[in-house]
Amino acid sequence: xxxxxxxxVGLGVVASxxxxxxxxxxxxxxxxxxxxxxxLSLVEQPSENDGIAGARLAIEDNNTxxxxxxxxxxxxxxxxxxxEDVAKAARALADRxxxxxxxxxxxxxxxxxxxxxxxxxxxLNAGVIDDxxxxxxxxxxxxxxxxxxxxxxxxxxxxxxxxxxxxxxxxVGSHDADKLYAEALRRAATRFGAKIVGERIFxxxxxxxxxxxxxxxxxxxxxxxxxxAPAYDVLVAADESEVFxxxxxxxxxxxxxxxxSAGLVPTSWDAAQDQWGAIQIQNRFIKSNSxxxxxxDMQAWTAARMIGEAISRTNSGDPKxxxxxxxxxxxxxxxxxxxxLTLRDWNLQLRQPILLVDGRMVVSxxxxxxxxxxxxxxxxxxxDRPETKCKxx
Amino acid sequence: xxxxxxxxxxxxxxxxTTPALAFIxxxxxxxxxxxxxxDTDKWxxxxxxxxxxxxxxxxxxxxxxxxxxxVGDDDKIEVIDTATRQVVDSLPxxxxxxxxxxxxxxxxxxxxxxxxxxxxxxxxxxxxRLGDIQVGVEPEGMAISPDGKxxxxxxxxxxxxxxIDTATRQxxxxxxxxxxxxxxxxxxxNSELWVSSEIGGTVSIIDPVKRTxxxxxxxxxxxxxxxxxxxxxxxxxxxxxTGFIALGPANRVAVVDATTxxxxxxxxxxxxxxxxxxxxxxxxxxxxxxxxxxxxxxDVSAQKVIKTIQVGxxxxxxxxxxx
Numbered sequence: 001x002x003x004x005x006x007x008x009v010g011l012g013v014v015a016s017x018x019x020x021x022x023x024x025x026x027x028x029x030x031x032x033x034x035x036x037x038x039x040l041s042l043v044e045q046p047s048e049n050d051g052i053a054g055a056r057l058a059i060e061d062n063n064t065x066x067x068x069x070x071x072x073x074x075x076x077x078x079x080x081x082x083x084e085d086v087a088k089a090a091r092a093l094a095d096r097x098x099x100x101x102x103x104x105x106x107x108x109x110x111x112x113x114x115x116x117x118x119x120x121x122x123x124l125n126a127g128v129i130d131d132x133x134x135x136x137x138x139x140x141x142x143x144x145x146x147x148x149x150x151x152x153x154x155x156x157x158x159x160x161x162x163x164x165x166x167x168x169x170x171x172v173g174s175h176d177a178d179k180l181y182a183e184a185l186r187r188a189a190t191r192f193g194a195k196i197v198g199e200r201i202f203x204x205x206x207x208x209x210x211x212x213x214x215x216x217x218x219x220x221x222x223x224x225x226x227x228x229a230p231a232y233d234v235l236v237a238a239d240e241s242e243v244f245x246x247x248x249x250x251x252x253x254x255x256x257x258x259x260x261s262a263g264l265v266p267t268s269w270d271a272a273q274d275q276w277g278a279i280q281i282q283n284r285f286i287k288s289n290s291x292x293x294x295x296x297d298m299q300a301w302t303a304a305r306m307i308g309e310a311i312s313r314t315n316s317g318d319p320k321x322x323x324x325x326x327x328x329x330x331x332x333x334x335x336x337x338x339x340x341l342t343l344r345d346w347n348l349q350l351r352q353p354i355l356l357v358d359g360r361m362v363v364s365x366x367x368x369x370x371x372x373x374x375x376x377x378x379x380x381x382x383x384d385r386p387e388t389k390c391k392x393x
Numbered sequence: 394x395x396x397x398x399x400x401x402x403x404x405x406x407x408x409x410t411t412p413a414l415a416f417i418x419x420x421x422x423x424x425x426x427x428x429x430x431x432d433t434d435k436w437x438x439x440x441x442x443x444x445x446x447x448x449x450x451x452x453x454x455x456x457x458x459x460x461x462x463x464v465g466d467d468d469k470i471e472v473i474d475t476a477t478r479q480v481v482d483s484l485p486x487x488x489x490x491x492x493x494x495x496x497x498x499x500x501x502x503x504x505x506x507x508x509x510x511x512x513x514x515x516x517x518x519x520x521x522r523l524g525d526i527q528v529g530v531e532p533e534g535m536a537i538s539p540d541g542k543x544x545x546x547x548x549x550x551x552x553x554x555x556x557i558d559t560a561t562r563q564x565x566x567x568x569x570x571x572x573x574x575x576x577x578x579x580x581x582x583n584s585e586l587w588v589s590s591e592i593g594g595t596v597s598i599i600d601p602v603k604r605t606x607x608x609x610x611x612x613x614x615x616x617x618x619x620x621x622x623x624x625x626x627x628x629x630x631x632x633x634x635t636g637f638i639a640l641g642p643a644n645r646v647a648v649v650d651a652t653t654x655x656x657x658x659x660x661x662x663x664x665x666x667x668x669x670x671x672x673x674x675x676x677x678x679x680x681x682x683x684x685x686x687x688x689x690x691x692d693v694s695a696q697k698v699i700k701t702i703q704v705g706x707x708x709x710x711x712x713x714x715x716x
Contacts, residue, residue, distance in 0.1 A: 061530045064510060065551040068529065068567040277549065277573075280489070280507050280531050305550075312552065312569060334550070334572040334592040338642075339620040377618060 024071045024317040026062075028307060029097035030055050030300070031090065031112065032127070033104060034079045040246040043359075046294065051103045051126065052077055053289045054297030055304045057281075060288070062308030069312055075304075080108070087115035094121040098319035101303045103127030103296065106137070113139040120319040122326075124303040127296065130180065131383060134347040138390035143326060144349045145303040149184040151382035152266040155354030155366035156236075156259055157188035158380070162368045165233035165257070169226075170199045171248070173239040181238035185260065192371075197230045204243045222251035229254065236260040263358065266366070269298030270357040275365075278336040302335045302350070309333050338365070344379070347390040351378035416672045418679055418713050419460045419473070420688060421448035422705025428462060429704040430478065431679070433672055436690065436700050440478050444471050450492040451710035454517065455499025460712065463490040463504070470504065470515075475714070485522045487513045492576075492710075494535040494544070496559070503544055505532035512546050514562065526562055528555050534588065536577035538601060547574035547588055554588050554597075556604060566604040570597040576668075578627040580651070589624040589638065596624050596638055598654060610638070610647075610654050617643055626668035628678060630693070637678055637691070639666040646680055646689075648696050660698050662689040670711045681708040 030052050039045050047053075055075060062073040078093050080086060090112040093100060100116075101124045102109055110133070113123055123142045125133065131148045133139075160166070168189060172182040182199075189196050202225070226235065226248070235252055237260040239245035245261035257263055271292035274282065281301070285293040293301075310322045310331060325331055327348070332340035337353045344351060356364045371380040379385070415434030421444075422429060428448060430440040445464030452461050453475075460473040463486065470490055472482040486493075487506030495502045495517065502515040511525040512532055529551025536545040537559070544557040547570070554577060556566040571593020578587045579601065586599040587610075596610040612622045623641035629651055630636075636649035642665050648658040663682025671678050671693070678691040681704075688708060690700040 061550055064530045065548075065553070068551070068553060068555070068564070069569075277507075277531070280549075283489075283508055309552075309572075332572060332592070339623075340572060340592045340594070376620065378620075 021070070023066075024069075024311070024315070025074065026071060026099070026307065026311055026317045027074045027076065027097040028055070028059065028304060029093040029100040030075060030077045031093060031100050031102045031104060032077070032079050033108070034081050038242065040242050040244075046296070047289075047291055049289070050294055051296040051300045053285070053291075054293065054299070054301035055101055055126075057285055057288060057297075058301040058304030058308065061305065062311075065308065065312055069315065071311060071315075071317070073304075073308065080104070086111045090115045094119055098122065098317070099124065099307050099322075101126050101300055103300065106130040106133055109133065109142070110137060110139070113142050116141060120323075122307075122319050122323045124306065126299040126303040131184070134349045135383060135389040138347050138392060140348075140392040142348065143303075143306070143343065144347070145306065146299045147268050147352060147354060148349065148382050149181055150187060151352075152354060153181070153184035153188040154191065154381045156264070156266040156356060157185070157192045157194055158366045158368040158371050159264075159356050159364050160234055160236075160259060161192045161194055162370070166194045167197045167230075167232045167234075168194055169229050169232040169235045169256075170196050171226075171235060171237045171239075171244075172199065172201050173241050173243050173245075174201060174203045175241040175243075177240040178238045178243075181240050181261070185236055185238055197232050200225070200229075202239070202244045204241065218247045219251060222247050223253045226252040226254070232256060234259055235263075237262055264356055264363060265358070266354050266356055267295045268352060268354065269293065269295040270355050270362060272357060272361050273336070273355055275362070276336050276338040281336055298335070302333065302341070305335065306331075306333050306350075339378075342376070344385070346385050346388050347383075347392070349382070351376060351381075353378065354381060416674075416713055416716075417475075418670065418672075418688075418711055419451055419453070419462075420681060420704050420708050421451040421462050421710040422707060423447055423449055423683070423709040424706035426464075427705045428460070428473065429708070431688065431702060431704070433677065436702055438702065438704060441705065442473060442478050442480070444473070444480055445469065445483075449709045450490065452493065452495065452712045453714050455495065455497070455715075457714045461493070461502070462710075463493060465489045465491055465507070470502075472520075482520065484515050484517075484520055485513075486515065487511050487525065492533055492535045494537050496537060497541050501559075503535055503537070503546075505535050505546055507531050507533065507549075510548070512544075512557070524562065526557055526564070528557075528564070529553050529567075533575050534577040536579055536586070538579055538586075539581055539583045543601065545577045545579075545586060545588075547577055549573045549575065549591075552590075552593075554586070554599065568597075568599055568604055568606060570599075570606070571595045571609075575625050576627050578629055580629055580633045581631055582633055584633065585651075587627050587629065587636065589627055591623045591625055591641065594619060594622050594624065596627065596649075608654050610636075610649055610656065612638075612640060612643070612647055612656060614640075614643060614645065614659055626666070626680070628669045628671055630671075630675060635693075637669060637680075639669055639680055641665055641667070642684075644682075646678075646691065658696055660691060660696065662691075662698055663687050663701065667708070668710050670713050673713055673716050679711055679713075681711050683707050683709060 237245035446466035529548025531549035534547035571590035573592040626639035664684035
């Protein structure tokens with residue numbers, strides 16, 4: 001039925017001139033949505049190929065390795081339109097691809113996962129950070145490469161606590177995602193010993209993000225909005241919806257640093273990251289895309305590299321064999337974060353250090369020194385095994 | 394702990410050393426864009442040489458007259474005249490050269506270029522580029538077999554040791570190793586090839602004839618999490634009996650029985666230990682500590698750290714002139 005699933009099992013040691021068999025062809029789908037979210041800062045406006053550009057680079061890297069192992073990787077892109085039948089589209093993509101990297105909202109991803117439940121298709125979530133997908137709504141056929149909201153919040157909290165900025169003024173947007181982020185930040189404050197001394201909600205009253213005289217108005221609004229706050233060390237903003245956070249730095253009533261959705265931001269990747277050999281992938285990415293690499297690009301790169309890494313180790317294109325290896329104790333992947341990344345076996349979330357960036361530089365990398373854990377210090381970030389609500393299968 | 398090691402080491406050293414042959418080591422300092430020159434008679438830096446940007450891989454030419462240093466951000470290899478201790482020329486490598494190796498005669502240089510998946514071949518006498526070999530993603534480690542017939546290159550994202558025939562310049566075999574292979578070293582009798590995997594946390598022992606992995610050195614340091622153990626530089630004694638492996642942010646050098654491949658000791662050195670080189674008499678092993686900006690001196694027979702030498706910022710590579 002699916003010819004390319006028939007793999008050649010070997011020893012992981014291959015002489016390049018000794019190929020007798022047909023090459024192993026590995027087909028990877030990329031499932032995203034049409035349309036891009038608008039950002040407050042023009043500099044941060046995502047490009048059309050945000051995410052998939054990273055997957056393409058990893059496929060290229062996999063093919064360079066594949067040359068020596070008689071393996072070939074292919075990538076097929078599919079963008080869902082508004083109102084399209086998600087399950088049908090996912091099944092069609094899965095007919096041709098054993099692995100699918102997704103960049104979809106939580107509910108859409110769940111529909112895809114459930115539509116493919118009876119297949120061998122391996123899904124790799126490279127986009128959405130909702131904790132519930134790794135907790136009560138976890139699925140046995142989805143690996144999560146993107147970090148969770150709670151991992152991001154914990155990474156930020158560890159640094160702020162290390163810095164002794166323990167009194168937080170929390171400002172939350174009025175959209176659902178903002179509230180979820182605020183919830184993760186409250187949890188992080190409690191876990192690591194920070195105190196939320198005040199909370200404010202910034203209502204989204206609509207309006208355009210680009211206007212010709214925007215700055216004048218913002219400069220009058222933001223000081224007033226942050227006036228008469230209790231004594232605080234840092235303002236932490238939860239604004240995933242890109243409504244107000246980027247307006248806060250330098251405009252608060254009290255002179256205070258900003259963190260969260262603006263100022264010091266926790267993220268899986270940044271164009272400024274140059275440690276641990278990262279300069280090599282940054283250069284490679286810029287060369288092929290004429291732009292810098294974003295977190296979404298890196299998440300998709302890592303997802304496609306995980307597939308490549310597992311296939312080079314198993315020498316099999318069978319999604320089931322590859323998935324078993326990814327879930328097993330021998331899997332780890334190198335992704336320019338200074339240490340190996342592995343999967344949490346209880347919910348298939350990729351463990352990873354989180355960068356704290358200010359838009360120009362990497363300020364720090366969490367987990368911070370001194371936050372200890374019996375298994376892996378990376379498990380001080382996010383929901384840990386004893387707290388999980390996930391039951392795979 | 395470190396200071397204590399150092400002080401007791403000093404005592405041993407003071408008691409044990411008689412005026413011996415002085416050797417000269419060159420150390421590349423990745424951040425300060427300099428090369429430190431160490432005199433092993435005085436155990437101090439006697440000169441600091443300004444070089445290009447981001448110096449890392451460093452080696453003496455076979456005739457001892459020059460030191461070659463890869464300055465990655467300038468996309469070339471600089472040539473230091475050891476008589477004047479000045480940069481006198483440069484070699485045309487590919488983009489972002491990091492590590493390199495030369496043949497026994499010192500005529501041909503092979504350079505790993507991290508940025509474009511190639512190994513560049515340079516004619517050292519005429520200082521011209523002879524050609525490129527396509528390898529895996531992010532080439533790094535370089536070694537040449539004792540008989541000069543096989544060149545090894547490791548690629549960090551492909552996770553392989555590529556065996557290249559130096560006569561035909563073709564890849565003849567690829568051995569898959571653990572994640573991010575950074576350094577390769579042959580035993581002098583060609584019986585084993587060791588390859589360190591920084592992220593995988595292991596050193597693979599490869600049979601150079603069969604071109605298969607015959608064993609792996611694993612590291613287990615009580616109180617240290619597995620992710621922090623990141624093997625990089627390797628040195629094996631001439632008799633093939635003892636190996637030393639730098640473990641990066643684990644801040645230790647592992648001493649390995651090179652026959653059984655068992656780790657016999659962990660020596661505490663500076664922070665993020667990278668690369669190492671023996672003094673030509675093999676009495677001492679000098680290792681670079683990237684984060685603590687110093688070089689640790691290990692007494693090879695006593696297997697003890699006896700001294701530390703402050704160098705430039707982020708020391709990376711080290712080389713000795715062979716007498």
